[in-house]
Amino acid sequence: MSAARRPLPRRPLAATLTAVLCAAVALGATACGPLSGDAKASGPFGDLSGPQIVNKAIAATKKADSLTLDLATKTTDGPMKAYLAMDTTGKCAGTLTVGATGTAELIKADDKDVYLRFDEAFLRAQAEGEPAEVQEAILKELKGRWVKTPVTDPDAKDNLELCDLKALLAEFEQGINFSVKGKETTVGGKKALTLTQKSGGETTTVYVATEGEPVILKVVAAGGEEPGTMTFTDYGKPVVAKVPAAKDVVDEKKTG
Secondary structure (H helix, E strand, O other): OOHHHHOOOOHHHHHHHHHEEEEEEEHOOOHHHHOOOOOOOOOOOOOOOHHHHHHHHHHHOOOEEEEEEEEEEEEEEEEEEEEEEEEOOEEEEEEHHHEEOOOOEEEEOOOOEEEEEOOOHHHHHHHHOOOOOHHHHHHHHHOOOEEEOOOOOOHHHHHHHHOOHHHHHOOOOOOOOOOOEEEEEOOOOOOOOOOOEOOOOOOEEEEEEEOOOOEEEEEEEEOOOOEEEEEEEEEOOOOOOOOOHHHHEEEHHHOO
């Protein structure tokens, strides 16, 4: 099997994101089950309760036409990170890290192809088990170059799920009935209100902007099977996703 044919992680990144979201913002009763209520408190958002604030934040967040997602989580497959700028037109660019090391850069500039450039650690991990000469051939072919794959390819589809901003925002459902209002803090220099929910051994904290649009700035899920942190920045900022120069591209369809 050519390295160009190897999928990114064995588990689609979107599955990890959904798991963190499920723990973090409940995704509706049908997805994660009901959560407990909360008491009202004074401060930002006046007398709105925790559930009312979270639902207000969800409504504001779902209006985004672009944003940057910074995800760090632990899964049954090991640590995983993603830093991706994306918009509702389908553009996406950033990095994906699987395991302690091994990073892939990703560019999706249109609805035709996705481009991935793997660092040496990632390439060696994907070629693990192959004869030494095969591993070196893979490194020689792909190190420093972009692998071009049609977005219709099954492997590409799996790993592009996390780049689908419309699908991501669709995960945030109204009707959440949880979160106790906490203190004000800052996230990336922006003022935010913390809202916390404890369920069993899991603690989830949502950070909602208190200035400007009340969008979700950060979600932290701790103590569960897949703890993680998601940070949302660059709301409304144009996504820079340009097709790499042809000389730096390896066409997956031609590598076999």
